[in-house]
Amino acid sequence: MGASAEPPTSPLRRSPLHDRHVAAGAKFAAFGGWEMPLEYAGGGVLREHAAVREDCGVFDVSHLGKARVTGPGAAEFVNACLSNDLGRIAPGQAQYTLCCDDATGGVVDDLIAYLVSPDEVFLVPNAANTGEVVRRLAAAAPAGVTVTDEHADHAVLAVQGPRSAEVVAALKLPVAHDYMSFDTAVLDGVELIVCRTGYTGERGFELVVPAAGALAVWDAIVAAGVRPCGLGARDTLRTEMGYPLHGQELSLDITPVQARAGWAVGWSKPAFWGRDALLAEKAAGPRRTLRGLVLTGRGVPRGHMTVYAGGTAVGETTSGTFSPTRKEGIALALLDTAARLADGAEVELDVRGRRLPAVVVKPPFVQPSVR
Amino acid sequence: MIPEDLRYTAEHEWVSGDGSGPVRVGITHFAQEALGDIVFVQLPEEGTAVQAGESLGEVESTKSVSEIYAPLAGTVVARNATLTDEPELINAEPYAAGWLVEIVPDDAGAVSALLDAAAYRELTEQS
Numbered sequence: 001m002g003a004s005a006e007p008p009t010s011p012l013r014r015s016p017l018h019d020r021h022v023a024a025g026a027k028f029a030a031f032g033g034w035e036m037p038l039e040y041a042g043g044g045v046l047r048e049h050a051a052v053r054e055d056c057g058v059f060d061v062s063h064l065g066k067a068r069v070t071g072p073g074a075a076e077f078v079n080a081c082l083s084n085d086l087g088r089i090a091p092g093q094a095q096y097t098l099c100c101d102d103a104t105g106g107v108v109d110d111l112i113a114y115l116v117s118p119d120e121v122f123l124v125p126n127a128a129n130t131g132e133v134v135r136r137l138a139a140a141a142p143a144g145v146t147v148t149d150e151h152a153d154h155a156v157l158a159v160q161g162p163r164s165a166e167v168v169a170a171l172k173l174p175v176a177h178d179y180m181s182f183d184t185a186v187l188d189g190v191e192l193i194v195c196r197t198g199y200t201g202e203r204g205f206e207l208v209v210p211a212a213g214a215l216a217v218w219d220a221i222v223a224a225g226v227r228p229c230g231l232g233a234r235d236t237l238r239t240e241m242g243y244p245l246h247g248q249e250l251s252l253d254i255t256p257v258q259a260r261a262g263w264a265v266g267w268s269k270p271a272f273w274g275r276d277a278l279l280a281e282k283a284a285g286p287r288r289t290l291r292g293l294v295l296t297g298r299g300v301p302r303g304h305m306t307v308y309a310g311g312t313a314v315g316e317t318t319s320g321t322f323s324p325t326r327k328e329g330i331a332l333a334l335l336d337t338a339a340r341l342a343d344g345a346e347v348e349l350d351v352r353g354r355r356l357p358a359v360v361v362k363p364p365f366v367q368p369s370v371r
Numbered sequence: 372m373i374p375e376d377l378r379y380t381a382e383h384e385w386v387s388g389d390g391s392g393p394v395r396v397g398i399t400h401f402a403q404e405a406l407g408d409i410v411f412v413q414l415p416e417e418g419t420a421v422q423a424g425e426s427l428g429e430v431e432s433t434k435s436v437s438e439i440y441a442p443l444a445g446t447v448v449a450r451n452a453t454l455t456d457e458p459e460l461i462n463a464e465p466y467a468a469g470w471l472v473e474i475v476p477d478d479a480g481a482v483s484a485l486l487d488a489a490a491y492r493e494l495t496e497q498s
Contacts (some may be wrong), residue, residue: 027407033485038434040409044407044435044461044462045407045408045432045434046408046410046433047408078425185471232433232434235434240450298411298432298455299411300410300411300436302436321433322410322411322433324410324433352429352436
């Protein structure tokens with residue numbers, strides 16, 4: 001028994017806030033090569049999940065990658081590589097985007113791009129993929145454009161929930177900017193970026209803080225009565241939103257067309273990695289697409305469970321959990337388009353040998369309130 | 372958190388009673404803490420005959436699923452129906468309201484062959 005953890009291959013990296021988590025009685029799990037809090041003593045996934053939906057919670061997500069692309073035409077260069085269209089946003093705004101493999105259109109990583117200026121883009125990839133994203137960008141960068149891996153230089157604290165603006169404002173940090181935009185501020189002499197972003201479906205802020213200043217910011221947030229939340233709750237929260245997690249809903253074997261992430265692709269751009277492959281797949285129609293499933297009876301779906309329609313295997317779950325908000329089993333699944341399953345279609349899920357009935361739905365499973 | 376008057380298994384389950392009648396079975400405090408918030412329990416029907424070590428059902432938390440094993444051979448005579456709607460009782464009261472099933476042992480002596488509190492404590496300290 002116990003949580004699934006990655007086998008320790010090399011020493012795990014730790015957040016600058018690690019000692020705070022130990023003191024708070026956190027249980028840890030390996031995540032993308034980092035040892036991060038899964039849940040806290042006195043909390044647990046359900047309480048931490050509820051705190052974010054109903055009040056406010058703070059996550060240490062310092063394992064997230066950070067990379068900076070600078071130099072004349074940096075934004076133009078990034079725009080010719082990553083999928084989404086940076087032309088849709090202005091400096092001071094952020095965008096969800098994908099780094100696709102140029103040959104296959106498979107997803108190397110999904111990331112947030114912060115457009116600082118035409119000559120500077122700050123990227124937040126996933127922990128495990130940061131090295132590969134940086135490698136691909138650096139290899140393609142024209143003379144004068146530099147790609148720097150700043151993974152350990154910054155901590156990232158996500159303050160999420162309906163009370164998040166009140167908490168962040170009490171620290172005298174800016175809160176008035178729009179969803180998916182960012183502002184800079186100084187707190188106790190520490191310069192930080194305040195982004196209106198998150199991965200929970202709630203209104204929230206992600207604070208990018210220099211590693212040396214992370215403790216003071218964390219302590220101030222916790223002192224405001226905000227519950228520390230671990231990656232366990234972060235996963236149930238994002239699954240309720242139908243947000244993809246790289247390695248599950250997105251991977252080198254899963255394209256954005258299949259994952260229904262085409263909204264994060266600038267289709268009219270003349271160039272981006274994977275453009276030819278993705279345009280061809282879009283035109284032909286993907287062989288499978290990402291759908292939502294809700295169990296109609298009791299049970300908890302997990303990833304990699306086979307989905308059946310009329311006795312025929314039609315696909316596999318990519319993520320599944322008990323939804324703390326809906327109090328029922330939910331899953332994301334890649335289902336064959338040839339099966340022609342409409343939303344509302346009845347299917348069955350193979351849960352360790354038992355066939356449990358489920359209904360195909362369009363995510364999100366819980367309505368987001370990010371704005 | 373390891374009551375002295377219970378017997379235990381290496382699978383982190385407890386057994387109460389001396390075996391002359393039905394014994395009650397649950398998971399230990401150590402087990403519920405390792406699992407985290409429990410959200411679903413699958414238990415056997417009353418009347419099911421089980422062998423020692425055979426699967427009795429499953430306990431699922433938000434993050435993982437754990438099998439429950441029969442601590443001894445016998446017949447299931449009761450299951451805790453309250454857990455269907457309140458699986459969190461296993462977290463809150465693993466030795467009381469969070470019990471799982473009652474089994475009439477085939478062999479009353481099987482209970483005394485299980486770990487006592489001291490032996491189980493030693494086992495949890497090693498893991």
